[in-house]
Amino acid sequence: MISRRRFLLSAAATAAVTAPAAALHAQQKHEEKPAAPVAPACEDPIPAPILALTDRTKDIVPITIDERNDRLDLARELMGQYSIDAILITTGASLRYFTSAQWGQSERFFAYVLPQKAAPFVICPYLERDHLNELMKSFPEREDTLTYLWQENEDPYEILRRVLAEFSLTAGSLGIEEHTQFAFTNSIARACPALKIVSATPVTAGCRSLKSPAELALLRLANEITFDVYKAVYLSCAPGDTNHRFSELINKAYARSGVRGEASLNVGVFSAIPHGSAKPQVIHEREMVLIDDGCTVDGYTSDISRSFVYGTPTDFQRSIFEIVKNAQDAALAAAGPGVPMQIADGAARQVIAKAGYGPGYDYFTHRVGHGIGLDMHEWPYLVQGNTQKMMAGMVFSNEPGIYIPEKFGIRLEDDMFITDHGAEMFTWQSPSLMDPFAIPAVLPDKSDPTPPEAATPAAPKPADTKPADAPTTPPKS
Secondary structure, three states: OOOHHHHHHHHHHHHHHHHHHHHHHHHHHHOOOOOOOOOOOOOOOOOHHHHOOOOOHHHOOOOOHHHHHHHHHHHHHHHHHOOOOEEEEOOHHHHHHHHOOOOOOOOOOOEEEEEOOOOOEEEEEHHHHHHHHHHHHHOOOOOOOEEEEEOOOOOHHHHHHHHHHHOOOOOOEEEEOOOOOHHHHHHHHHHOOOOEEEEOHHHHHHHHOOOOHHHHHHHHHHHHHHHHHHHHHHHHOOOOOEHHHHHHHHHHHHHHHOOEEOOEEEEHHHHHOOOOOOOOOEOOOOOEEEEEEOEEEOOEEOOEEEEEEOOOOOHHHHHHHHHHHHHHHHHHHHOOOOOEHHHHHHHHHHHHHHOOOOOOOOOOOOOOEEEOOOOOOEEEEEOOOOOOEOOOOOEEEEOOEEEEOOOEEEEOEEEEEEOOOOEEEOOOOOOOOOOOOOOOOOOOOOOOOOOHHHOOOOOOOHHHHOOOOOOOOOOOO
16 A cells, blocks of 8 residues: 555656646647746744754664673573574564664575574575675674575575584474565475474564663663654644644654654544554544654664643543553553563453443453564563563553544553563653643653663573464564
8 A cells, every 4th residue: 555655755756747748838838938937845944842852862872792692592592492403584673683684575585593502604695795794793603603605596495404404403493583484484394394394483582572771771762762752743733733744743853863763643533543544634623633653773662652632622532531541550550570461451451341441352452562672563462361471671562542433542552661570661651631741840860771670580481481372473463
């Protein structure tokens, strides 16, 4: 589906090509004099709240190679616990997590392979060798990582088979990262029929779900930037503005902050659609507005939603807001180390159902939260039926909502991290529909960006890190 922004850009490009020809035709037909040159339209000035934002890139402390070395050690430990002899990753957040490399999806086979009892190796197209050499400068265990290049007339899967055989991995278990495309997995299975192809998720999710202090600091910064950007754009908009202008201001605000991010805005009946509508919309006084999305800081993401009204909300709007706010409070209070993940979802859902907006998923149509890190949605999930236990260092969205078709929807979303004693939000919760970004007069001391309770446990246990009866691929929502 073509996005509205892309459509407008396409239309503008088409107009730029056809307009001169049309003007020439009209001039020849009517013998009119050429029109005077038109001065280019001035771009709207950037509103003061957005101008007040500052570049936050100076606050970014990247993940070190030493930490990535520790990640490989933990992955090997989990491979041993799950009887997986090696894991194979082709692209995406897991590749970045272990190596720092960002490698786009392609029809040409590229793979990073981490054996349980040997050095990592890479299978790479020969034509990408220079690109790979640049990336490998920041690889963990880079001095020991082997590289195998393949030419266009060679079979990369046969090369993979031969290399695995060199490591005596001809009949063991090979874990495939969940985002590996089917064409690759199928070709691997055909080339290595004696190998048992299994999911690498117990290893990749087992590592990625527990955030280190450095990761928590990046996630906190991403959330703080999104909070400040949202607040600045909220103060810069008013009834009569469109969702298109709102998104443009969001882009400018993130640019001022030095990071990339985005946000959607949905008004009135469109706010009752959990992930919104692409239709053009206009903000009206006393009509519900729901914004959602986040930004990326050194790969780590934020995900925040706010619901608000310009002007005075109705009593009905206020009542729904209070129910959702109480549900968010209930999920936060229920979360903590050792608590089954479904408990947080159940706590929020009970509040909403008790208020008359149940049972089940009638109005609260999605789970209460998802894991968040290098992917905005990642393992594990706060959803009914998930008995996996929370652990200190895990990070989740906390986002209950009530969606009333043909009327409006309200969702409140902040990201929370699990501590040794409970759970805490990275950002201030929304206090009201009229003041969604209010901050208490007395702020906590944030001289240390990483909460002391948020240290990652030394070694996770399989029963705590494995997604309980989880599908191979996480649900999308």
